[in-house]
Amino acid sequence: MFGHQQKNVQPAVDERTQPWVEKYRPKTIDDVAAQEHTVSVLRKALSSTNLPHMLFYGPPGTGKTSTILALARQLFGPDNFKSRVLELNASDERGISIVREKVKNFARQTPRAQAVASDGKTYPCPPYKIIILDEADSMTQDAQGALRRIMETYARITRFCLVCNYVTRIIEPLASRCSKFRFKPLDMSSTSTRLAQIALSEQVQVTNEVISALVSTSAGDLRRSITYLQSASRLSSSTDPPAPITLRDIQEIAGVVPDEVMNNFASSLGADSIPSIFSKLEKQDFDTIRQQVKSIMREGYSAAQVLSQLHDLIVQHPVLTARQRSACALAFGDADHALCDGADEELWVLQVALRVNKAIS
Known part of the structure; x- marks a missing residue:
């Protein structure tokens, strides 16, 4: 007792x-x-x-x-x-x-x-x-x-x-x-080194392209990038034999819209991601843009993610002028405010797409 x-x-x-x-x-x-x-x-x-x-x-x-x-x-x-x-x-x-x-x-x-x-x-x-x-x-x-x-x-x-x-x-x-x-956001070098060490310790085969994708999708958040790497490792080991981890796997896990989808979307707005020096940005018709927006939203991507990636494409565009980028930035700002207030996602992605197309054509 x-x-x-x-x-x-x-x-x-x-x-x-x-x-x-x-x-x-x-x-x-x-x-x-x-x-x-x-x-x-x-x-x-x-x-x-x-x-x-x-x-x-x-x-x-x-x-x-x-x-x-x-x-x-x-x-x-x-x-x-x-x-x-x-x-x-x-x-x-x-x-x-x-x-x-x-x-x-x-x-x-x-x-x-x-x-x-x-x-x-x-x-x-x-x-x-x-x-x-x-x-x-x-x-x-x-x-x-x-x-x-x-x-x-x-x-x-x-x-x-x-x-x-x-x-x-x-x-x-x-x-x-x-x-x-x-505490500052981690730089690419520190994050890449840490991820490579973890991948080596866990015997996960990753390429430099995959490491770069983990760094870019996590935006300086090491915890998020490690979580993405573990999820990708589990996805890879679920097949027999284990499938290699690809860039598309990381983008899917992170909820990022694939590069080819965003590039096609930007092209439909008249803003090719890598335009030719001699090409002219052309204004697209309403039906083409609406179809592109509907197709992207049906894939289940969030409007915030789509607009965030489109924003990066526009800001880093090698041809657009400062005035065109400013007009596009206003459209992104209005959309962000509306989405925070609970506005319809598809309608506002379409709204931004039309305003961007109008600004750059």
Whole structure:
């Protein structure tokens, strides 16, 4: 009846079923890619074990959450990580009640003395805890206001790390209490190198064309590109023998309209993607454009994706004048506003197509 209580032992994770995003998440801050300035500052803070309150901001998939988790593991070690680190996703738990109850209760607890990890390594284990608030820009104004006082009261034994995409949504009194770290979108070289390493480790055959497609479709979001690579790998291994991963596979997985479809669409508007120097952009008739729009929308592509790719074709067009591009940009802006308000997708793609055709002919 009064026997020894057994410790909760978590089952081992099968790496074969584990998402690659988690499997290849940085274990130390030195593994974080393409954020040299942030890593160098945190490395110095790690050596002194004197962390300030921190605010990590930047686009999704740039390593914000991975960086603070890796830093916390290096500070506390695997044995003390759970007792010293509280991670909350503020987009789910963003009300003032969560701040007053869960956050405040954890912040006020005095941490235990330094412990030695089971593998014999002693971690710095400074005399404070870390509370990580992911998606902090989703917190309500009242919750952020309540958090401000907690950060001041328990600063001696608790450090806060706010992680967000939009720093402007963090109230100024809260932001001023934190050291700000800006995470930049990953450059093509860093993303390509990381993807190639993962592909090699997982024994996935990929070409440079596929790597380039993963980089371009993810737009600097390494997490998204790794997810696309894993999905493509599963699609490839579903056949016997495994089929090679192609550019079209990546575009289908990413929901991107294939290049040939967009090029045909641009041609129907009179804007060939690679026009001849001697060719003249001609105005197309309404029925031709309407048929092209209907054909594309029946394939299930989103209007936002179609217009985004068409926008890139128009902006980078080698023949169009600045005035023509400006007229087209206005059409894209009107469509984006209308689609955000819930307008009909096909009608607005047709509207943009007709205005682009009129502007460039």
